[in-house]
Amino acid sequence: MHKVSRRGGFSDRNGIKPENIEIQLKDFDKRTRVQLQNMINNMYMEVYEDNPYYGNDDIQDFFHHILGNIYSEPIDIRETYYDKDIFSMLNDTFNNDEYDDVLTVIEALVQYWDTYMKKCRPDYYIKYHGYVDKSLYEEANEVFEKEYIGYRFIDEKITPISDKYEVAAVNEALQNIYQPVREHISKANSLLADRENPDYENSIKESISAVEAICEIITGESGTLGKLLTKVEQKGVYIHSALQLAYKNLYGYTSDASGIRHAKDLGGKDSTFEEAKYMLVACSAFVNYLIALNAD
Numbered sequence: 001m002h003k004v005s006r007r008g009g010f011s012d013r014n015g016i017k018p019e020n021i022e023i024q025l026k027d028f029d030k031r032t033r034v035q036l037q038n039m040i041n042n043m044y045m046e047v048y049e050d051n052p053y054y055g056n057d058d059i060q061d062f063f064h065h066i067l068g069n070i071y072s073e074p075i076d077i078r079e080t081y082y083d084k085d086i087f088s089m090l091n092d093t094f095n096n097d098e099y100d101d102v103l104t105v106i107e108a109l110v111q112y113w114d115t116y117m118k119k120c121r122p123d124y125y126i127k128y129h130g131y132v133d134k135s136l137y138e139e140a141n142e143v144f145e146k147e148y149i150g151y152r153f154i155d156e157k158i159t160p161i162s163d164k165y166e167v168a169a170v171n172e173a174l175q176n177i178y179q180p181v182r183e184h185i186s187k188a189n190s191l192l193a194d195r196e197n198p199d200y201e202n203s204i205k206e207s208i209s210a211v212e213a214i215c216e217i218i219t220g221e222s223g224t225l226g227k228l229l230t231k232v233e234q235k236g237v238y239i240h241s242a243l244q245l246a247y248k249n250l251y252g253y254t255s256d257a258s259g260i261r262h263a264k265d266l267g268g269k270d271s272t273f274e275e276a277k278y279m280l281v282a283c284s285a286f287v288n289y290l291i292a293l294n295a296d
Helices: 030-047 057-070 083-096 099-120 136-146 164-174 179-193 200-219 225-234 241-254 273-295
Strands: 152-154 157-159
Touching (some): 057 083, 057 099, 136 152, 152 164, 157 179, 164 273, 179 200
């Protein structure tokens, strides 16, 4: 028997049959699984709107990607694969598999479609100017937010960060004009986003390195963050003394010289997700702050 389940509907609004509003991290409820499944089905039609016929070469290539790269199944190039069978496989994952498998599938599908759309659909993406309306990543993030999923696409990877202000800070840092800074933030995010083998220690180091990189660009000199922050101010970029001291102390916590990168300390082998996430967001925000000050 079908049951009504609508967020913000009469029953939900009035607390009669309230929908789940807890952040979902390591399990997804039935409603959320269905919404993610519907999201992927809708994206499929959005991407291949001109020719959704399963015999289309582009769609057969997509099916090969699903079978070979996502499920590691053997592919017979002489065979025609049918959308009914492919989506039955995907829907089984959405309905029954662990949360990480669901996210792995979504990440792989959206990445594939985004690349395809950039190449084949000029109405989707204009080079040098970005997305015309919004990207598939943004569409997925809207569903994640609506379903209280504790993850967002950042830099084309699903990352365990869900606060919109934190997401905005990291995304802004990833879009600045300085390649070395972007690379460090991107690496920090990738190391944090790896659900199978997260590397919090090196994620923290990359986050701090992003701040060092922007300081080197502003000053035209190299050195440790502590010394560079002083030189930044000498270049006319005024940083409040309390904020400058805070980042010098934060660097001290993660510097090899202080011996803090030992086990059970921030930046060491026992660094936690919470520490790495904080450093990624905080360093991204500080990078954005320094760039804005330097532009004034």
